[in-house]
Amino acid sequence: MRPNIVLFGDSITQESFRSGGWGASLADTYSRKADVVLRGYGGYNTRWALFLLHHLFPLVKLFFTFSGSTKPPVATTIFLGANDAALAGRTSERQHVPVEEYRENLRKIVLESTSFSCLCTFHFIIIVSPQECSPTMLIVLITPPPIDEEGRMDYARETYGEKAMTLPERTNETTGVYAKGCIELAGELGVRSINLWSKMQETDGWQKKYLRDGLHLTAEGNAVVFEEVVxxxxxxxxxxxxxxxxxxxxxxxxxxxxxxxxxxxCL
Amino acid sequence: MRPNIVLFGDSITQESFRSGGWGASLADTYSRKADVVLRGYGGYNTRWALFLLHHLFPLVKLFFTFSGSTKPPVATTIFLGANDAALAGRTSERQHVPVEEYRENLRKIVLESTSFSCLCTFHFIIIVSPQECSPTMLIVLITPPPIDEEGRMDYARETYGEKAMTLPERTNETTGVYAKGCIELAGELGVRSINLWSKMQETDGWQKKYLRDGLHLTAEGNAVVFEEVVxxxxxxxxxxxxxxxxxxxxxxxxxxxxxxxxxxxCL
Structure with missing residues (x-):
């Protein structure tokens, strides 16, 4: 049977099977070799993502599993933070998570998914560090993309007219702080990471080239994620x-x- | 856990996660509701597809299944015949399967996948007809698309130059016989079907509009399959x-x- 590659994240993961999307491109690249399992949850921050963990990596449902697969994935991308970085006191405050909590939530997500992988591999519950488990599952933390504040404002005006927000609900600078926290945590845990926030800003005109509404990805933006993940x-x-x-x-x-x-x- | 939708077929299924592909569009449409599982095998005819059946619908591996999921899909598309319909005595003779055998192979595929569904549902091996099992899994037979013989020849000349075939390896008329056989079998077994061969030919200019090399689908051809499946x-x-x-x-x-x-x- 084919191994699974799980894509866990927010709307930028959920949308990744649209035309030209990075998830669909991955599924095509690994066609006949691995299954790409889409677990994107639009609007979710890391605090809410924690509620899903024991469903996505079900420690207690190893047997009699008509309800789904229990094999550990060979790889999981964890692509969260764009919603955590929504500013307190602005229109998306509901999604805001302080950066310290964001890091701790990401840590829990990495540890729980890695423990699941180890559990399935050894058939015993063993308390292990991610490094000890790394041969069984590749974890890739992806930072949120940069924010084009002007693009966010344009999008809000187009969508809500006069009722649109008057100040952007996310800033590039603040999202950069979350990206930095994500990369630092990956180093601390010894898992791989992609600094999408930095990578995209290396290209002139990244604001419109990679982002369609100042936050979500264009086809070219999807191509960057695909290339970096591959x-x-x-x-x-x-x-x-x-x-x-x-x-x-x-x-x-x-x-x-x-x-x-x-x-x-086939034998 | 989410239900699975399995796409079983040849290259037209295998390629369906490319940009604008019908499989990726389905995965996007059912995002957060069902998982689309890609089981496309480029070049395969129904005779070879039979070898995969007990791996795709594993009757004997219901428990202790670290190797994969055993839950029956809620739906399976079976999209085969384009290779069976390659002509005997031409360059793709190796893939040719007589139309009578094509029908019988399709019948076996439907019956085996449906039995798997019933087995998982009732927890016992029960010999049943597809109709008796239909509530547990939706099966959709899809005929091969029409053939643009001129497009096939152009593609061969572009690819192989002087070594290209001098007669097309598939004809639209013969593929139509396979399509008819597929639709008749679906009626006989009481499962749903899509006559893609007929549907595409309802549109003027289908040859170039829907087929990129006289056989495989353009983005617009993919959109037709997606709309029909939905x-x-x-x-x-x-x-x-x-x-x-x-x-x-x-x-x-x-x-x-x-x-x-x-x-x-989540409770």
Whole structure:
């Protein structure tokens, strides 16, 4: 059976199977080699994401599992923070999570998902550090993208007219603080990370090139995420071009004796 | 946990997560409601697809299943025949399967996948007809698309130059015979079907509008498949807009008392 790659995050993950989306591109790249499982929750911050953890990585449901798969993924991307970084006192205050709590929530998410991976691997509950478990599951923390404040304001005016917010609900500077916290935490836990906030800002005109409403990604923005994720996966030996097909390539099947190819590959 | 929708087929299914692909569009439509599982095998005919059946619908692996999910899908699309219809005596003869065998192979695929669904539902092996099982899994047979013979020849010349085939390896007329066989079998078994071969030819200029190389789909061709599949799913009460989210929509979460929304939805 194919391994799973889980994409866990907010709307930027939830939308990632739209045309040109980074999730769909990953699923296409790993076609016949791994299944890409979409777990994107639009509007969620890390505080709310914690409520989902024991459903996504179900420690207690290892057997009799008609309700779903219990095998640990080979890789999980954790792409949260864009909503945590919504400013207190502005229109999206409800989603705001202080940066210290954001880091601690991310830590819990990494530790719980990694423990699930270890549990499935060893069949015992063992208290372990992420490093000890790293061979069983690749975790990639992705920072929120940068914010184009002008783009956010334009979008708000187009959508809400006169009722639009008069001050942006997110700023690039504050989101940068969350991105920094995410990268620091990844270093501390010894898991891989992608600093999307920095990466996108290396390109002139990133505001309109990569962001369609100052926050969510254009097709080109999706391409950046896809390329960065594939790069990290390759560095961690999860290279699609080197992974086996789940069943024989059609060119390996002898038209007159097809069972031979399946006997060799499927036993 | 979310239900699964399995897409089983050949290259037209395997490619369906490319930009604008019908599989990715389905995954996006059912986002947070069902998981779309891609099982496309480029170049495969129904004879070879039979070798995969007990892996895709594993009757004997109901328990202790670290290797994958055993829950039956809520829906499976079976989209095969484009390779079976390759002509004997031409360059793709290796893939050719006579139309009578194509029908019998399709019948086995429907019966085996439906038996799996029933087995999981009742926890016993019960010999049943597809009709008796239909509430547990929706099966949709999709015919191959029409063939643009001129497009196939152009593609061959572009790809192989002077070594290109001099006669098309598939004809629209012959593929139409397979499409007819597929639709008749669906009627006989009482499962739903999409006559893509006929549907596409209702539109003027279908040859270039829907097919990029005389056989595989353009973005517009993908859109036709997506719309037809969604239509059949809706008729069978598998309408994404009426299915519940797996977890609360973010607007339902009280920022000051978030656990309330999760207690209501996740117990």
């Amino acid at each position: 790069k990290v996966f390759k560095e961690a030996w999860l290279d699609a071009s080197e992974m086996p097909y789940d069943f024989p390539h059609h060119s390996e099947i002898d038209g007159k004796n097809p069972e031979k190819a399946f006997q060799q590959k | 239509k059949v799913f809706k008729e069978a009460w598998l309408d994404a807009s009426e299915m519940p989210y797996d977890f609360p929509h973010h607007s339902e979460i009280d920022g000051k008392n978030p656990e309330k929304a999760f207690q209501q939805k």
